[in-house]
Amino acid sequence: MDAAKILITGGSGYVGSHCVVELLENNFNIIVIDNLVNSIRLDGDPLPESLRRAQQITGKNIDKFYNGTTEDAELLDKIFTENSPIDVVMHLAALKSVGESVQQPLRYYQNNVGGSITLLKAMEKYNVKKFIFSSSATVYGEPQYLPLDESHPIGIKCTNPYGRSKCMVEQILEDVCQADSEWSIISLRYFNPVGAHQSGLIGEYPNDIPNNLMPYISQVAVKVRPCLNVFGDDYPTVDGTGVRDYIHIDDLSNGHIVALKHMLSSPKEWFGYNPINLGTGSGTTVLQLIESFEKSTGIKIPYKIVDRRPGDLAILFANVNVAKERLGWKARKTIDEMCSSTWNWQSKNPNGFRNNKIAQ
Amino acid sequence: MDAAKILITGGSGYVGSHCVVELLENNFNIIVIDNLVNSIRLDGDPLPESLRRAQQITGKNIDKFYNGTTEDAELLDKIFTENSPIDVVMHLAALKSVGESVQQPLRYYQNNVGGSITLLKAMEKYNVKKFIFSSSATVYGEPQYLPLDESHPIGIKCTNPYGRSKCMVEQILEDVCQADSEWSIISLRYFNPVGAHQSGLIGEYPNDIPNNLMPYISQVAVKVRPCLNVFGDDYPTVDGTGVRDYIHIDDLSNGHIVALKHMLSSPKEWFGYNPINLGTGSGTTVLQLIESFEKSTGIKIPYKIVDRRPGDLAILFANVNVAKERLGWKARKTIDEMCSSTWNWQSKNPNGFRNNKIAQ
Numbered sequence: 001m002d003a004a005k006i007l008i009t010g011g012s013g014y015v016g017s018h019c020v021v022e023l024l025e026n027n028f029n030i031i032v033i034d035n036l037v038n039s040i041r042l043d044g045d046p047l048p049e050s051l052r053r054a055q056q057i058t059g060k061n062i063d064k065f066y067n068g069t070t071e072d073a074e075l076l077d078k079i080f081t082e083n084s085p086i087d088v089v090m091h092l093a094a095l096k097s098v099g100e101s102v103q104q105p106l107r108y109y110q111n112n113v114g115g116s117i118t119l120l121k122a123m124e125k126y127n128v129k130k131f132i133f134s135s136s137a138t139v140y141g142e143p144q145y146l147p148l149d150e151s152h153p154i155g156i157k158c159t160n161p162y163g164r165s166k167c168m169v170e171q172i173l174e175d176v177c178q179a180d181s182e183w184s185i186i187s188l189r190y191f192n193p194v195g196a197h198q199s200g201l202i203g204e205y206p207n208d209i210p211n212n213l214m215p216y217i218s219q220v221a222v223k224v225r226p227c228l229n230v231f232g233d234d235y236p237t238v239d240g241t242g243v244r245d246y247i248h249i250d251d252l253s254n255g256h257i258v259a260l261k262h263m264l265s266s267p268k269e270w271f272g273y274n275p276i277n278l279g280t281g282s283g284t285t286v287l288q289l290i291e292s293f294e295k296s297t298g299i300k301i302p303y304k305i306v307d308r309r310p311g312d313l314a315i316l317f318a319n320v321n322v323a324k325e326r327l328g329w330k331a332r333k334t335i336d337e338m339c340s341s342t343w344n345w346q347s348k349n350p351n352g353f354r355n356n357k358i359a360q
Numbered sequence: 361m362d363a364a365k366i367l368i369t370g371g372s373g374y375v376g377s378h379c380v381v382e383l384l385e386n387n388f389n390i391i392v393i394d395n396l397v398n399s400i401r402l403d404g405d406p407l408p409e410s411l412r413r414a415q416q417i418t419g420k421n422i423d424k425f426y427n428g429t430t431e432d433a434e435l436l437d438k439i440f441t442e443n444s445p446i447d448v449v450m451h452l453a454a455l456k457s458v459g460e461s462v463q464q465p466l467r468y469y470q471n472n473v474g475g476s477i478t479l480l481k482a483m484e485k486y487n488v489k490k491f492i493f494s495s496s497a498t499v500y501g502e503p504q505y506l507p508l509d510e511s512h513p514i515g516i517k518c519t520n521p522y523g524r525s526k527c528m529v530e531q532i533l534e535d536v537c538q539a540d541s542e543w544s545i546i547s548l549r550y551f552n553p554v555g556a557h558q559s560g561l562i563g564e565y566p567n568d569i570p571n572n573l574m575p576y577i578s579q580v581a582v583k584v585r586p587c588l589n590v591f592g593d594d595y596p597t598v599d600g601t602g603v604r605d606y607i608h609i610d611d612l613s614n615g616h617i618v619a620l621k622h623m624l625s626s627p628k629e630w631f632g633y634n635p636i637n638l639g640t641g642s643g644t645t646v647l648q649l650i651e652s653f654e655k656s657t658g659i660k661i662p663y664k665i666v667d668r669r670p671g672d673l674a675i676l677f678a679n680v681n682v683a684k685e686r687l688g689w690k691a692r693k694t695i696d697e698m699c700s701s702t703w704n705w706q707s708k709n710p711n712g713f714r715n716n717k718i719a720q
Contacts, residue, residue, distance in 0.1 A: 103539055104539065105536055110477045110478070113473060113528070117466060117474050124466060156516065161532075171524055171528075176465055179465050
């Protein structure tokens with residue numbers, strides 16, 4: 001049997017590029033569409049730098065790269081026609097900054113919701129009905145109980161347009177499965193992905209001031225920023241700082257590939273709508289993460305405690321039983337490994353993908 | 361001062377055409393965009409039949425008609441450029457069949473949600489920030505209390521994609537207002553619009569088997585259908601049949617124009633997001649509606665009691681205080697008037713707008 005052909009949207013972003021490495025290592029045929037909002041292409045290169053490096057890491061090539069957005073129905077026509085038959089779509093393309101989504105809600109809804117609808121319509125048209133969606137723990141809103149399992153209500157008290165856009169897409173996916181039993185859809189609800197590939201060739205590099213803790217820490221470590229703000233130390237947690245369920249990007253991308261393989265090898269088990277948490281199942285405070293980073297890198301992170309950020313939640317962590325039972329998957333990497341791999345990437349690439357000459 | 365220029369989407373549909381009559385009578389300048397999904401254009405006519413008749417009723421003309429959809433960003437560019445400046449957009453274009461939405465969720469989400477996002481993006485681009493949205497009582501889902509007021513939670517237990525699409529748009533509108541305080545948005549949450557213009561020239565004529573009670577009753581009256589199914593007589597209501605808050609289409613369209621005038625005359629009071637119920641505030645059972653129809657038309661409606669429809673709610677009616685206090689508006693027409701005007705329209709137009717030769 002030929003290897004399955006996977007269309008991956010947003011394939012040159014942080015999660016996307018790590019998934020591409022894992023897909024290439026598993027000999028899948030890969031088509032990527034990305035609009036380069038969270039990646040860059042260097043002068044003269046046909047590929048975004050993250051994908052060029054993914055090929056360098058694996059010694060294998062992606063089949064095709066399309067520069068564009070899933071809002072573009074004509075481009076999707078071209079992609080599905082030129083690459084027929086596509087077996088599975090992994091939809092990772094989305095805008096992802098919570099703060100920006102509050103400022104530019106229409107841009108977020110157009111990209112994340114509109115782009116998903118257009119993509120799903122194209123899939124329907126070309127009779128491709130296997131879909132893996134990049135969702136987020138943010139769909140749970142304020143926890144009614146912990147740990148968060150997949151039966152926890154979603155969409156209630158989601159505090160920002162980014163989170164609401166993910167909820168809307170999940171709702172749409174559920175309705176699609178209700179209407180047509182031939183669809184198989186897995187929504188992977190990411191907790192807090194951090195870290196970088198062990199090669200140090202790919203990792204997360206926000207274009208802007210980082211929203212998330214780990215990229216901020218690593219930019220402080222590399223002295224791009226002088227000091228870390230810790231938002232609140234009066235939460236009801238062990239040291240008063242917020243608790244999150246950090247998951248190593250290698251575990252996260254592996255979760256995608258495990259889900260993909262299950263969907264391909266036992267399709268009947270995956271008919272319908274299947275949300276699955278990807279987390280470790282345990283929480284880490286901000287101060288614990290800083291401490292782990294300092295320990296595993298030897299670098300001091302100056303920080304100061306400031307006021308809580310409106311909308312921030314105290315404690316989030318996952319119940320990971322569904323991933324364990326249905327996929328036989330669990331996260332393996334420690335917080336120390338998340339920190340050291342982040343530092344490996346950041347120190348080799350202080351300017352992210354803009355610096356083409358990387359340490360060997 | 362020149363009369364304000366209003367872009368009305370879905371202007372040739374049932375609610376739209378009645379709003380157009382009211383807008384023309386009030387000397388507004390009107391641009392209509394409609395894709396003719398719920399209306400028809402007869403051979404050789406530049407206008408949909410409902411709009412031709414709206415002009416006939418009022419003796420006044422709309423400025424321009426565009427045949428197309430609000431999903432079409434290029435067409436919107438053309439409309440906003442050719443008709444600059446547009447003062448207010450009234451967005452009534454939407455697919456509206458609950459049952460169809462369950463079968464074709466992507467079509468509904470693309471049209472209702474995608475189409476609204478594209479329209480709002482165009483408004484942002486052309487700096488038009490006054491918006492009146494056609495929402496629905498369906499956003500409330502299963503009532504937590506009655507009567508339903510505007511503070512009742514929305515989006516929880518919405519039972520179908522149609523209702524969820526309205527919720528999503530409301531959520532998007534709220535976020536748009538949060539991000540930019542220059543927007544004025546009124547969402548009119550319709551209860552159950554019925555009836556027809558007193559001229560008998562315009563009214564509701566579903567293309568398909570009617571989903572809603574009144575069009576079904578009137579098609580039975582005119583013998584297009586043999587018998588009415590009453591879905592359940594064991595609800596906790598006075599006679600066991602479902603209770604709804606029916607509102608005469610004349611009252612409903614008048615509510616739009618009153619809202620529009622308030623928005624134009626005292627803009628500062630309407631900055632932000634303003635949901636407003638349009639209903640009468642009182643409920644009527646299915647059997648009461650049949651009885652009123654028979655009484656006011658002298659026509660017997662054969663019916664039989666059948667099983668409940670899954671997803672149907674027992675009782676819905678509106679708290680209408682906000683409309684009264686903020687708009688000085690309330691519904692005036694009786695159930696009997698709703699029935700007799702429906703019959704006047706239906707009997708003069710047994711085939712809806714397809715019959716061009718109407719009784720004088």
